[in-house]
Amino acid sequence: MSTESTDTAGTGTGPRRPSDERWTGISFATRMATVDFRVGRRAHITVDADVCRGCTTRACVTACPADLFAPTSDGGILFNYEECFECGTCYMVCNHEGAISWTYPDGGQGVVFRRG
Amino acid sequence: MPEPTTPEAGRFDAVVVGAGPAGAAAALELARAGRSVALLERGPFPGSKNVYGGVVYGRVLDQVLPRWWEEVPVERWVVRRSTMVMTGHQSLSVDYRCQTWGEAPYNGMTTYRSRFDPWLAGKATDAGARLVTSTVATGLLRDPSGRVVGVRTDRDGAELHCDVVVACDGVNSFLAKEAGLLPRAAAEHHTLGVKEVLALPREVIDERFGVGNGEGADIEILGCTRGIPGGGFLYTNADTVSVGIVVSVRHLAASGVRPEELIADLKAHPSIAPLLRGATVEEYGAHLIPEGGYDTIPELAADGLLVAGDAAALTLAAGLWLEGVNFAIGSGLAAGRAAARAVAAGDCSAPGLASYRADLQSQFVLADHKRFRQAPGLVLSERVQGRYPALICDLVESLFTVTNPTPKPGGLRLTVNAARRNGVKLRELAADTLRAARTFG
Numbered sequence: 001m002s003t004e005s006t007d008t009a010g011t012g013t014g015p016r017r018p019s020d021e022r023w024t025g026i027s028f029a030t031r032m033a034t035v036d037f038r039v040g041r042r043a044h045i046t047v048d049a050d051v052c053r054g055c056t057t058r059a060c061v062t063a064c065p066a067d068l069f070a071p072t073s074d075g076g077i078l079f080n081y082e083e084c085f086e087c088g089t090c091y092m093v094c095n096h097e098g099a100i101s102w103t104y105p106d107g108g109q110g111v112v113f114r115r116g
Numbered sequence: 117m118p119e120p121t122t123p124e125a126g127r128f129d130a131v132v133v134g135a136g137p138a139g140a141a142a143a144l145e146l147a148r149a150g151r152s153v154a155l156l157e158r159g160p161f162p163g164s165k166n167v168y169g170g171v172v173y174g175r176v177l178d179q180v181l182p183r184w185w186e187e188v189p190v191e192r193w194v195v196r197r198s199t200m201v202m203t204g205h206q207s208l209s210v211d212y213r214c215q216t217w218g219e220a221p222y223n224g225m226t227t228y229r230s231r232f233d234p235w236l237a238g239k240a241t242d243a244g245a246r247l248v249t250s251t252v253a254t255g256l257l258r259d260p261s262g263r264v265v266g267v268r269t270d271r272d273g274a275e276l277h278c279d280v281v282v283a284c285d286g287v288n289s290f291l292a293k294e295a296g297l298l299p300r301a302a303a304e305h306h307t308l309g310v311k312e313v314l315a316l317p318r319e320v321i322d323e324r325f326g327v328g329n330g331e332g333a334d335i336e337i338l339g340c341t342r343g344i345p346g347g348g349f350l351y352t353n354a355d356t357v358s359v360g361i362v363v364s365v366r367h368l369a370a371s372g373v374r375p376e377e378l379i380a381d382l383k384a385h386p387s388i389a390p391l392l393r394g395a396t397v398e399e400y401g402a403h404l405i406p407e408g409g410y411d412t413i414p415e416l417a418a419d420g421l422l423v424a425g426d427a428a429a430l431t432l433a434a435g436l437w438l439e440g441v442n443f444a445i446g447s448g449l450a451a452g453r454a455a456a457r458a459v460a461a462g463d464c465s466a467p468g469l470a471s472y473r474a475d476l477q478s479q480f481v482l483a484d485h486k487r488f489r490q491a492p493g494l495v496l497s498e499r500v501q502g503r504y505p506a507l508i509c510d511l512v513e514s515l516f517t518v519t520n521p522t523p524k525p526g527g528l529r530l531t532v533n534a535a536r537r538n539g540v541k542l543r544e545l546a547a548d549t550l551r552a553a554r555t556f557g
Contacts, residue, residue, distance in 0.1 A: 026397055028376065031376065031397060031400045034397055034399045035399060035401065038160070059369035059370070062368065062369050063365055063369040065308060065376070066402070067374065085167075085402045085403070087402050087403050088288040089308050089402070089404060092306055092365055093303050093365050093366065093368075093369040094301075104290075105252075106270055107158050107249075107250040107251040107252045107269075107271065108158075108159070108160045108251075110165075111164075111401075112159065112160060113164055113166060113401050114228070115313040115401070116164075116165075116228065116229040
């Protein structure tokens with residue numbers, strides 16, 4: 001488990017503090033590096049890019065706490081399953097039936113929370 | 117940490133899916149009643165998929181084990197319970213302290229789910245339940261009449277047959293969805309909790325939070341989510357602090373604000389930043405919470421199937437009271453007892469399992485939910501979320517800002533001014549006060 005603490009490339013938009021308090025705005029990569037994932041070979045979540053091209057809300061892009069949904073230049077959505085918290089937010093907020101196919105990773109794989 | 121074990125061919129009296137607090141409690145009661153029970157867990161160990169705010173209210177554990185507090189894996193015993201209302205530059209705290217909460221039989225404790233859940237599952241295995249980790253229940257098995265008679269697993273498609281399945285498979289419960297008990301997705305009834313666990317030396321936590329000897333603090337926060345319905349929290353563990361936000365997923369998605377930005381806001385707030393200065397992030401995590409309350413609790417039984425814990429939407433999010441693990445344990449114990457009775461009676465049909473709901477109604481699990489059924493709507497309403505935090509802070513600020521030589525105005529005048537400044541009509545304030553009295557009275 002990583003315990004990296006400071007990174008000036010913060011993604012937070014809260015008020016910036018003086019430099020001795022940089023810990024308030026760690027980078028997203030640093031944040032995700034603290035989490036233990038046992039990545040399986042099977043993608044447990046798939047996204048139908050054809051359905052996503054017609055989507056204007058892009059709720060998954062905003063709400064996914066692991067920031068795994070990336071809009072592509074052709075209007076689709078790219079999804080990385082490897083660092084998924086398996087929370088279910090993406091399919092809950094998606095308003096296009098069938099756009100996101102969601103299952104659990106295979107037994108023993110996926111996220112392993114130590115401080116949950 | 118238990119090594120993954122392979123399910124045996126054969127049948128059990130009951131299969132419990134999910135070894136969180138609900139599932140462990142259900143398996144415990146079934147095993148204590150002498151029933152054969154398999155407890156399936158999709159993670160490598162119980163608790164590995166779980167994230168919660170941070171406090172377990174342990175009174176329900178009196179049903180599990182006398183003097184459980186002598187062995188439970190605790191981080192700190194909560195002796196300070198603060199409710200904080202804030203704006204970007206203001207905050208008002210109501211801080212309650214109770215030293216007897218730091219003594220047996222205790223009230224609330226902070227603990228990590230990676231330690232608490234294995235401990236509770238261990239009580240079930242000690243009683244004779246068979247824990248099977250790293251195994252996903254991928255679907256329900258049914259007989260020709262539609263009755264649930266087992267589960268399919270992802271262990272080479274192995275099937276486990278039984279008289280009754282207890283679905284404790286969490287907020288996304290695919291088993292309850294497959295059985296038609298839960299809707300496929302209901303964003304409006306779910307919140308997203310996002311949490312950072314920040315490392316600080318134990319003595320620094322003791323000093324900053326005014327505690328010692330294993331005592332801890334619990335701070336619940338309103339007004340820190342940029343108007344997105346929800347709230348924030350801060351809990352002390354032994355040598356870490358859990359800080360996070362809980363927000364309506366539907367409103368979060370519509371806001372365009374990323375969840376980690378809300379945590380960054382909270383951590384940078386002048387009332388919170390000094391408590392966390394110098395801390396290093398140890399883990400980031402997120403989880404959905406079923407916060408719809410009583411009116412969104414599904415049917416709890418079908419032929420051969422019971423549902424408990426988050427799978428049954430039993431988290432209580434009633435403003436002042438934010439409880440989930442105790443509701444999971446309470447419902448799991450009741451489900452295990454009902455399942456054991458039904459197996460013994462040879463009738464695991466929905467009517468044969470009906471004692472489960474009656475049991476929950478006679479105790480806190482459904483009684484509290486019914487009493488506070490209006491709470492989610494009030495707590496997450498636009499005025500409570502978007503206007504009252506600033507109204508309250510402005511009112512207190514005007515009370516304590518000395519404006520000499522201008523004489524002090526009266527309290528009513530200050531209230532009217534604070535309400536007006538925040539776009540709240542007195543009629544609305546009166547209506548909401550009445551509504552709050554009805555909701556919590």
